[in-house]
Every structure is written in C-alpha cells, then in structure tokens.
Amino acid sequence: MNPAHRKPSNPFAVHPLSVSSAIGYEIHEFLAWEALLLDSRRYSEWSALLAKDLAYRCPGRPDAERSYNMSLWHLRKQPAVAVTALTRTHRFVSNVIVTHGDCSDDFVVASYILVNYSHPEDADTKAFSVDRRDHLRRASNTFRVMGREVRMGHISPETRELVGLL
Numbered sequence: 001m002n003p004a005h006r007k008p009s010n011p012f013a014v015h016p017l018s019v020s021s022a023i024g025y026e027i028h029e030f031l032a033w034e035a036l037l038l039d040s041r042r043y044s045e046w047s048a049l050l051a052k053d054l055a056y057r058c059p060g061r062p063d064a065e066r067s068y069n070m071s072l073w074h075l076r077k078q079p080a081v082a083v084t085a086l087t088r089t090h091r092f093v094s095n096v097i098v099t100h101g102d103c104s105d106d107f108v109v110a111s112y113i114l115v116n117y118s119h120p121e122d123a124d125t126k127a128f129s130v131d132r133r134d135h136l137r138r139a140s141n142t143f144r145v146m147g148r149e150v151r152m153g154h155i156s157p158e159t160r161e162l163v164g165l166l
Helices: 019-038 042-046 072-082
Strands: 050-057 089-099 106-118 126-138 141-149
Touching: 019 042, 019 089, 019 106, 019 126, 019 141
Parallel strands: 050 141
Antiparallel strands: 089 106, 106 126, 126 141
C-alpha cells in the first residue's frame, strides 16, 4: 500500500468528516437509542445491539496500578444485579464524531457520555462523564457494537457497577 494512503493508527488524527452527515446522524441516533434502552432498563433489547464477540475495555487512569476490564459475560449478567437499586439514571450522549473503520460498513465513533443518577437512599444526584470510543458495524437496519473502550477518571465503588453500561 502506498504510504500516503495508509490509515493512521489513530482514526481521529485526520479530519473526521469522511462519512456523510446522514450516516453521522444515524449513528448519533443509534447511540441515543442505546442510552434510552439502558435508562429504561430494557436490557434484553440493549444486549441485542452488542456483537457476540464484543471487545470491551475500561482501562483505569494512567497513574492507576490496575485497569478495570470487563468481559461480555459480565456485561450481560450485570444489569439485573447492579442497577436495580438505582431509581433514576440518565445518559447524555454528546460530541459524537464518526469516521470510517476498516471497511465501508465499519465505523469508529468518539463520544462523551454524561451519566446522571440518583440512589433511593441518597437525596443528591451524582454525575460523571466518560470519554468513549466505539467500533460499530452496520447490520441490516441498525448497528452492532463490535468494540467499546470507556475512559473515565476515578472509578468509585458505587459507580463501578455502572461502568459496563456505558
């Protein structure tokens, strides 16, 4: 391959407007739909959006000793246990930037997620934000999440259960 045409290792190293605005809109709507499914606790519908061989990473902060990694098995089993105690959870998806992946039906997506939630025993709401990178693939009339990397600051014990649902 001609070096001038080689893709950079960071897909966002070049201007990301390599996809049409229609595809960018579809992907933003897909991410908003995914957030709505999670906020509505419709986990079986949400789970259907994930590829069976999903690669999911949630590394710790660069100065942390360990990364927090989660398997797809843990992701699919977790919601019934972890989120039932939460009364309200809202995920806000913003700053969505889309570029092409390795083929025409693959997309690399950068976004920010703001999660706002409240617990029944706590009158205060809590919020945290994450930087997310997704690998999406078009599948029929929707997309599948093939890979996801979530980067966030400190992962406190009370929010650790939510990490898989970002």
